[in-house]
Amino acid sequence: MFVCLALLTGCSKVSELGFPQGVTSVTDQSLPLWQGAWIAAGVVGVITLVLILWPAVFHRPKVGAPEFPKQTQYNIPVEITYTVIPLIIVAALFYFTVQKQNVITAKSTTPIHEIAVTGFQWSWQFAYTDAGKEAVVTGTPSKPPVLVLPLGQRVRYTLRANDVIHGFWIPAFMIQMQNIPGVTNNLEFTANKLGEYPGRCNMHCGRSHSQMRFTVKVVTASEYEDYIQSLGGSAA
Numbered sequence: 001m002f003v004c005l006a007l008l009t010g011c012s013k014v015s016e017l018g019f020p021q022g023v024t025s026v027t028d029q030s031l032p033l034w035q036g037a038w039i040a041a042g043v044v045g046v047i048t049l050v051l052i053l054w055p056a057v058f059h060r061p062k063v064g065a066p067e068f069p070k071q072t073q074y075n076i077p078v079e080i081t082y083t084v085i086p087l088i089i090v091a092a093l094f095y096f097t098v099q100k101q102n103v104i105t106a107k108s109t110t111p112i113h114e115i116a117v118t119g120f121q122w123s124w125q126f127a128y129t130d131a132g133k134e135a136v137v138t139g140t141p142s143k144p145p146v147l148v149l150p151l152g153q154r155v156r157y158t159l160r161a162n163d164v165i166h167g168f169w170i171p172a173f174m175i176q177m178q179n180i181p182g183v184t185n186n187l188e189f190t191a192n193k194l195g196e197y198p199g200r201c202n203m204h205c206g207r208s209h210s211q212m213r214f215t216v217k218v219v220t221a222s223e224y225e226d227y228i229q230s231l232g233g234s235a236a
Protein backbone atom coordinates (compact mmCIF):
# COMPACT_ATOMS: atom_id res chain seq x y z
CA MET A 1 0.00 0.00 0.00
CA PHE A 2 2.75 2.40 1.06
CA VAL A 3 4.80 1.52 -2.02
CA CYS A 4 1.76 2.15 -4.24
CA LEU A 5 1.17 5.53 -2.61
CA ALA A 6 4.83 6.48 -2.91
CA LEU A 7 4.80 5.49 -6.59
CA LEU A 8 1.61 7.44 -7.24
CA THR A 9 3.03 10.52 -5.51
CA GLY A 10 6.19 10.15 -7.56
CA CYS A 11 4.16 9.86 -10.74
CA SER A 12 2.09 12.94 -9.98
CA LYS A 13 5.34 14.85 -9.28
CA VAL A 14 6.70 13.72 -12.65
CA SER A 15 3.47 14.61 -14.47
CA GLU A 16 3.53 18.10 -12.92
CA LEU A 17 6.90 18.70 -14.63
CA GLY A 18 8.20 21.08 -11.98
CA PHE A 19 4.97 22.92 -11.12
CA PRO A 20 2.74 21.61 -8.31
CA GLN A 21 -1.01 21.43 -8.90
CA GLY A 22 -3.67 23.60 -7.30
CA VAL A 23 -1.49 26.56 -6.26
CA THR A 24 -3.57 29.32 -7.89
CA SER A 25 -6.44 29.79 -10.32
CA VAL A 26 -3.73 30.62 -12.87
CA THR A 27 -1.81 27.37 -12.49
CA ASP A 28 -5.12 25.49 -12.92
CA GLN A 29 -5.08 26.88 -16.48
CA SER A 30 -1.35 27.03 -17.18
CA LEU A 31 -0.35 23.60 -15.90
CA PRO A 32 -2.24 21.58 -18.57
CA LEU A 33 -0.74 23.94 -21.20
CA TRP A 34 2.74 23.37 -19.75
CA GLN A 35 2.21 19.58 -19.72
CA GLY A 36 0.76 19.59 -23.25
CA ALA A 37 3.69 21.61 -24.58
CA TRP A 38 6.15 19.11 -23.06
CA ILE A 39 4.22 16.15 -24.56
CA ALA A 40 4.20 17.87 -27.99
CA ALA A 41 7.93 18.63 -27.66
CA GLY A 42 8.58 14.99 -26.68
CA VAL A 43 6.69 13.62 -29.70
CA VAL A 44 8.48 16.01 -32.09
CA GLY A 45 11.81 15.18 -30.42
CA VAL A 46 11.34 11.40 -30.78
CA ILE A 47 10.28 11.69 -34.46
CA THR A 48 13.27 13.97 -35.16
CA LEU A 49 15.66 11.58 -33.40
CA VAL A 50 14.35 8.62 -35.44
CA LEU A 51 14.70 10.64 -38.68
CA ILE A 52 18.33 11.43 -37.75
CA LEU A 53 19.29 7.92 -36.61
CA TRP A 54 17.45 6.01 -39.37
CA PRO A 55 19.74 7.05 -42.26
CA ALA A 56 22.82 6.94 -40.02
CA VAL A 57 22.10 3.29 -39.14
CA PHE A 58 20.35 1.88 -42.23
CA HIS A 59 21.85 3.97 -45.03
CA ARG A 60 25.54 3.77 -44.27
CA PRO A 61 27.81 3.76 -47.39
CA LYS A 62 28.39 0.25 -48.68
CA VAL A 63 31.87 -1.03 -49.36
CA GLY A 64 32.90 0.01 -52.87
CA ALA A 65 30.16 2.63 -53.16
CA PRO A 66 31.01 6.03 -54.68
CA GLU A 67 32.36 8.61 -52.22
CA PHE A 68 29.17 10.71 -52.32
CA PRO A 69 25.70 9.19 -52.52
CA LYS A 70 23.10 10.64 -54.88
CA GLN A 71 22.48 14.27 -53.89
CA THR A 72 18.83 15.37 -53.82
CA GLN A 73 18.09 19.08 -54.18
CA TYR A 74 15.00 21.21 -54.73
CA ASN A 75 12.62 18.41 -53.81
CA ILE A 76 9.43 20.47 -53.77
CA PRO A 77 7.16 17.98 -51.90
CA VAL A 78 9.79 17.56 -49.14
CA GLU A 79 10.33 21.32 -48.85
CA ILE A 80 6.58 21.96 -48.64
CA THR A 81 6.26 19.23 -45.98
CA TYR A 82 8.99 20.63 -43.74
CA THR A 83 7.52 24.11 -44.03
CA VAL A 84 3.93 23.08 -43.38
CA ILE A 85 4.61 20.78 -40.39
CA PRO A 86 6.27 23.52 -38.22
CA LEU A 87 3.48 25.92 -39.21
CA ILE A 88 0.90 23.40 -37.94
CA ILE A 89 2.89 22.96 -34.68
CA VAL A 90 3.12 26.74 -34.12
CA ALA A 91 -0.58 27.23 -34.96
CA ALA A 92 -1.60 24.50 -32.47
CA LEU A 93 0.59 25.99 -29.69
CA PHE A 94 -0.78 29.46 -30.50
CA TYR A 95 -4.39 28.27 -30.40
CA PHE A 96 -4.10 26.58 -27.00
CA THR A 97 -2.07 29.49 -25.57
CA VAL A 98 -4.65 32.10 -26.63
CA GLN A 99 -7.47 29.92 -25.29
CA LYS A 100 -5.84 29.69 -21.83
CA GLN A 101 -4.69 33.32 -21.89
CA ASN A 102 -8.26 34.49 -22.44
CA VAL A 103 -9.39 32.56 -19.36
CA ILE A 104 -6.43 33.77 -17.23
CA THR A 105 -6.85 37.46 -18.14
CA ALA A 106 -10.67 37.47 -17.87
CA LYS A 107 -11.94 39.92 -15.24
CA SER A 108 -14.74 39.10 -12.85
CA THR A 109 -17.41 41.69 -12.09
CA THR A 110 -16.89 41.36 -8.35
CA PRO A 111 -13.30 40.67 -7.26
CA ILE A 112 -13.17 40.30 -3.48
CA HIS A 113 -10.03 42.32 -2.87
CA GLU A 114 -8.02 44.94 -4.74
CA ILE A 115 -4.29 45.42 -4.43
CA ALA A 116 -2.31 48.07 -6.30
CA VAL A 117 1.19 46.86 -7.21
CA THR A 118 3.62 49.63 -8.08
CA GLY A 119 7.11 48.87 -9.33
CA PHE A 120 9.83 51.46 -8.87
CA GLN A 121 13.63 51.53 -8.99
CA TRP A 122 14.27 49.30 -7.05
CA SER A 123 11.52 47.70 -5.07
CA TRP A 124 7.75 47.29 -4.85
CA GLN A 125 4.82 48.99 -3.19
CA PHE A 126 1.70 47.01 -2.32
CA ALA A 127 -1.39 49.06 -1.50
CA TYR A 128 -4.42 47.16 -0.23
CA THR A 129 -6.77 49.66 -1.86
CA ASP A 130 -10.01 48.07 -0.66
CA ALA A 131 -8.79 48.32 2.94
CA GLY A 132 -8.26 52.06 3.23
CA LYS A 133 -5.49 54.53 2.56
CA GLU A 134 -3.29 53.35 5.40
CA ALA A 135 -2.80 49.80 4.23
CA VAL A 136 0.33 50.35 2.15
CA VAL A 137 3.60 48.43 2.27
CA THR A 138 6.69 49.84 0.57
CA GLY A 139 9.85 47.77 0.19
CA THR A 140 13.45 48.78 -0.25
CA PRO A 141 16.28 46.89 -1.97
CA SER A 142 17.68 45.89 1.43
CA LYS A 143 14.25 45.08 2.88
CA PRO A 144 12.10 43.41 0.21
CA PRO A 145 8.36 43.69 0.95
CA VAL A 146 5.89 40.89 1.65
CA LEU A 147 2.67 40.59 -0.33
CA VAL A 148 0.10 38.96 1.92
CA LEU A 149 -2.79 37.22 0.13
CA PRO A 150 -5.96 35.62 1.49
CA LEU A 151 -6.40 31.92 0.76
CA GLY A 152 -9.15 31.08 -1.72
CA GLN A 153 -10.27 34.68 -2.32
CA ARG A 154 -10.08 36.39 -5.67
CA VAL A 155 -7.83 39.45 -5.83
CA ARG A 156 -7.64 42.07 -8.58
CA TYR A 157 -4.16 43.55 -9.02
CA THR A 158 -3.65 46.96 -10.57
CA LEU A 159 -0.13 47.15 -11.96
CA ARG A 160 1.65 50.47 -12.43
CA ALA A 161 5.22 51.80 -12.58
CA ASN A 162 6.66 55.16 -11.57
CA ASP A 163 9.82 55.24 -13.67
CA VAL A 164 10.69 52.43 -16.08
CA ILE A 165 9.09 49.11 -17.07
CA HIS A 166 9.12 46.42 -14.39
CA GLY A 167 7.74 42.88 -14.45
CA PHE A 168 5.57 41.54 -11.61
CA TRP A 169 6.48 37.85 -11.56
CA ILE A 170 5.62 35.05 -9.14
CA PRO A 171 7.27 31.94 -10.67
CA ALA A 172 5.36 29.36 -8.59
CA PHE A 173 2.05 30.93 -9.65
CA MET A 174 3.00 30.70 -13.36
CA ILE A 175 2.09 34.34 -13.84
CA GLN A 176 3.82 37.56 -14.82
CA MET A 177 2.57 40.89 -16.07
CA GLN A 178 4.41 44.12 -16.79
CA ASN A 179 4.23 47.36 -14.81
CA ILE A 180 4.47 50.06 -17.49
CA PRO A 181 4.77 53.82 -16.81
CA GLY A 182 1.60 55.60 -17.97
CA VAL A 183 -0.29 52.33 -18.43
CA THR A 184 -2.54 50.55 -15.94
CA ASN A 185 -2.57 46.78 -16.25
CA ASN A 186 -5.01 44.51 -14.47
CA LEU A 187 -4.69 40.94 -13.38
CA GLU A 188 -6.92 38.71 -11.27
CA PHE A 189 -6.35 35.41 -9.59
CA THR A 190 -7.03 33.35 -6.48
CA ALA A 191 -4.24 31.85 -4.38
CA ASN A 192 -5.27 28.35 -3.33
CA LYS A 193 -2.37 27.01 -1.28
CA LEU A 194 -0.99 28.33 2.00
CA GLY A 195 2.73 29.09 2.01
CA GLU A 196 5.45 31.50 1.04
CA TYR A 197 6.53 32.00 -2.55
CA PRO A 198 9.36 34.12 -3.99
CA GLY A 199 8.47 36.98 -6.34
CA ARG A 200 10.76 38.93 -8.65
CA CYS A 201 10.98 41.65 -11.25
CA ASN A 202 11.61 40.02 -14.61
CA MET A 203 12.29 43.13 -16.71
CA HIS A 204 15.87 44.36 -16.66
CA CYS A 205 15.07 47.75 -15.15
CA GLY A 206 18.44 49.17 -14.10
CA ARG A 207 21.48 48.76 -11.88
CA SER A 208 19.72 47.14 -8.91
CA HIS A 209 17.17 45.13 -10.88
CA SER A 210 18.31 41.98 -9.08
CA GLN A 211 17.30 43.57 -5.74
CA MET A 212 13.64 43.80 -6.82
CA ARG A 213 12.58 40.76 -4.86
CA PHE A 214 9.46 40.25 -2.77
CA THR A 215 7.79 37.41 -0.92
CA VAL A 216 4.21 36.30 -1.44
CA LYS A 217 2.65 34.92 1.71
CA VAL A 218 -0.69 33.15 1.36
CA VAL A 219 -2.57 33.12 4.68
CA THR A 220 -6.07 32.19 5.86
CA ALA A 221 -8.87 34.76 5.51
CA SER A 222 -8.85 35.59 9.24
CA GLU A 223 -5.04 35.99 9.26
CA TYR A 224 -5.43 38.30 6.26
CA GLU A 225 -7.95 40.45 8.16
CA ASP A 226 -5.59 40.62 11.13
CA TYR A 227 -2.76 41.64 8.84
CA ILE A 228 -4.78 44.43 7.19
CA GLN A 229 -5.78 45.72 10.62
CA SER A 230 -2.14 45.65 11.74
CA LEU A 231 -1.41 47.97 8.79
CA GLY A 232 -4.10 50.35 9.98
CA GLY A 233 -6.73 49.44 7.38
CA SER A 234 -9.94 47.47 7.51
CA ALA A 235 -10.40 44.28 5.48
CA ALA A 236 -13.28 44.40 3.03
Ligand SMILES: [Cu+2]
Pocket (backbone or CB within 6 Å): 119, 165, 166, 167, 201, 202, 203, 204, 205, 209, 212
Ligand atom coordinates in the same frame (compact mmCIF):
# COMPACT_ATOMS: atom_id res chain seq x y z
CU1 LIG B 1 12.26 46.10 -12.01
